[in-house]
Amino acid sequence: MAPSVTHVTGTVAGGVEVRFTQDGIAVCRFRLTETPTQWDATAQKWRDLEPIPYICTAWRDLASNAAESLVDGVNVLVKGRITGVKDDSIYLSIDDLGISLRRRIAYTETSLPSPIAARPVTAPPVTAPPAPQPATGPGGPPAWWEQKRSANWS
Numbered sequence: 001m002a003p004s005v006t007h008v009t010g011t012v013a014g015g016v017e018v019r020f021t022q023d024g025i026a027v028c029r030f031r032l033t034e035t036p037t038q039w040d041a042t043a044q045k046w047r048d049l050e051p052i053p054y055i056c057t058a059w060r061d062l063a064s065n066a067a068e069s070l071v072d073g074v075n076v077l078v079k080g081r082i083t084g085v086k087d088d089s090i091y092l093s094i095d096d097l098g099i100s101l102r103r104r105i106a107y108t109e110t111s112l113p114s115p116i117a118a119r120p121v122t123a124p125p126v127t128a129p130p131a132p133q134p135a136t137g138p139g140g141p142p143a144w145w146e147q148k149r150s151a152n153w154s
Helices: 060-069 143-150
Strands: 005-020 026-034 037-040 045-048 052-059 075-086 089-099
Touching: 005 052, 005 060, 005 089, 026 060, 052 060, 052 075, 060 089
Parallel strands: 052 089
Antiparallel strands: 005 026, 005 075, 026 052, 037 045, 075 089
């Protein structure tokens, strides 16, 4: 019988533990808690049911990436195979793993803002506007106009 593939959405509970086999293959393990919800028609709201604990295991690059990316309290999406049920926990061998964007923003290596974007912004120096110059040439006032204006129109 083939292992059962499942998709789980839950919260990482605790730290991610990473180890290496004798051949140098990375293996990580972490706990995951899924809290299913159910609509309560009498109260007209959703209520949490009993949390379901998972113990997740990932291998190779997925293990290294999970160890670098996951911390306690992060919501994740997991696709994996159920490998056993023991001590009220479901054991999963993870095939794929992603961070849920429901409650946070996640940056990838290619989408990180550049270090220049984090540099403090300084306002440009404030300069006084230039003094108005009398217009000359076609369309400007004639020379006598400026003479009269500067003499207070007398």
